[in-house]
Amino acid sequence: MNNQKPLLDDLNLFCAVVRKQSFAATAQELGVSNAFVSKRIAVLEQTLGVRLLHRTTRKVALTDHGTVVHQWAQRIREDVDQLGEAISQKGAAPRGLLRLCTSSGFGRNRVAPAISKLALEYPELELQLELLDRPVDLIAEGFHLDIRVGQVQEPHLIARRIAANQRVLCAAPAYLEQHGTPRRLAELAQHRCIAIRERDQDVGRWKLSGPAGEEAVRVRGPLSTNNGELVHQWAIDGHGIILRSIWDVGRSLADGSLVRVLPEYQQQADVWAIYPARLGTSANVRVCVQFLEAWLAGL
Numbered sequence: 001m002n003n004q005k006p007l008l009d010d011l012n013l014f015c016a017v018v019r020k021q022s023f024a025a026t027a028q029e030l031g032v033s034n035a036f037v038s039k040r041i042a043v044l045e046q047t048l049g050v051r052l053l054h055r056t057t058r059k060v061a062l063t064d065h066g067t068v069v070h071q072w073a074q075r076i077r078e079d080v081d082q083l084g085e086a087i088s089q090k091g092a093a094p095r096g097l098l099r100l101c102t103s104s105g106f107g108r109n110r111v112a113p114a115i116s117k118l119a120l121e122y123p124e125l126e127l128q129l130e131l132l133d134r135p136v137d138l139i140a141e142g143f144h145l146d147i148r149v150g151q152v153q154e155p156h157l158i159a160r161r162i163a164a165n166q167r168v169l170c171a172a173p174a175y176l177e178q179h180g181t182p183r184r185l186a187e188l189a190q191h192r193c194i195a196i197r198e199r200d201q202d203v204g205r206w207k208l209s210g211p212a213g214e215e216a217v218r219v220r221g222p223l224s225t226n227n228g229e230l231v232h233q234w235a236i237d238g239h240g241i242i243l244r245s246i247w248d249v250g251r252s253l254a255d256g257s258l259v260r261v262l263p264e265y266q267q268q269a270d271v272w273a274i275y276p277a278r279l280g281t282s283a284n285v286r287v288c289v290q291f292l293e294a295w296l297a298g299l
Contacts, residue, residue: 095124105228192240193219
C-alpha cells in the first residue's frame with residue numbers, strides 16, 4: 001500500500017456497494033453515475049494496493065482483501081458516527097445517519113408514521129428505513145437498528161422490548177361456516193391454514209401457548225406468502241385460518257370481518273428494538289428507540 005490514506009467518502013461508497021452488491025444499484029441510491037461509483041472504487045483499490053471486489057455482469061462480491069477492508073470500514077464509519085453523537089450529547093440535537101429496518105406490514109402501518117414524526121422533531125437526523133421480510137444480519141448489512149416483531153435469537157445483539165404483542169388465530173365467518181370451527185389445536189392440521197414466511201416463523205409449524213402449556217401443530221393450505229398484509233386480506237376473503245399479531249388484525253376482529261379461533265391459545269410476539277452492542281451508547285439509537293417505545297404505547 002502506498003502512503004496515501006483512503007478517503008472516508010470512498011469507504012462509505014465501498015460499504016454501499018457491498019450492501020447493494022451492484023454498482024448500478026449503489027449509483028441509483030446515491031444519485032450519482034455508474035462511472036463515478038466505478039472510478040471511486042478504483043481509486044480506493046489503487047490507494048490500498050489490493051483488489052477489493054470481484055466484478056461480474058450481474059453483481060459484485062468481496063475478495064478476501066475486500067472482506068478485511070469492509071470490516072474495518074464499518075468500524076471506522078461507526079466510530080465517526082459515534083464521535084458526532086458524543087459531541088451532540090453535549091447539548092446539540094441528535095444528528096447524522098441512522099439506518100433501521102423492520103418487516104413490511106409493521107413498517108408501513110406502525111414504524112413509518114413514527115419515523116415521519118421523529119424526522120420532524122430531529123431534522124438533523126438522516127433516517128433510512130428499509131422494509132425487509134427476511135432475516136437480517138445487522139452488522140454485515142450495516143444497519144444500526146432492527147425493529148422486530150417476535151423472537152430474538154442473536155445473543156451478540158442488544159434487545160430491548162418496546163411493546164407487548166401477541167399473535168392470535170382467526171378466520172372469516174364465511175370460512176368457518178363452510179369448513180367448521182376447530183375445537184382443539186390439533187384440528188388445525190385438517191383445516192386450510194394460510195402460512196407466512198416471517199423472520200421468526202418455522203413455516204407450516206405453529207407453536208402456541210394454551211391451557212396445557214405450549215403446543216405445536218403442523219399446518220398446511222393452498223396459499224402462502226412472505227407478506228403479512230396479503231395473509232390478512234386472504235383470511236378476510238375466506239381462504240383459511242391465520243396466525244397474526246393483534247396489532248395487525250385488531251380492527252378486523254372489532255368489525256367482525258375476522259373472528260378468533262381457539263381464543264384460549266396465543267403466541268407471544270413482542271416488539272423489540274435490536275442493535276449491535278457497540279451502539280449501546282449511541283445517542284441516535286437511544287433517541288429513536290425511546291421515541292418508538294412512546295409512540296407504540298400511545299396507539
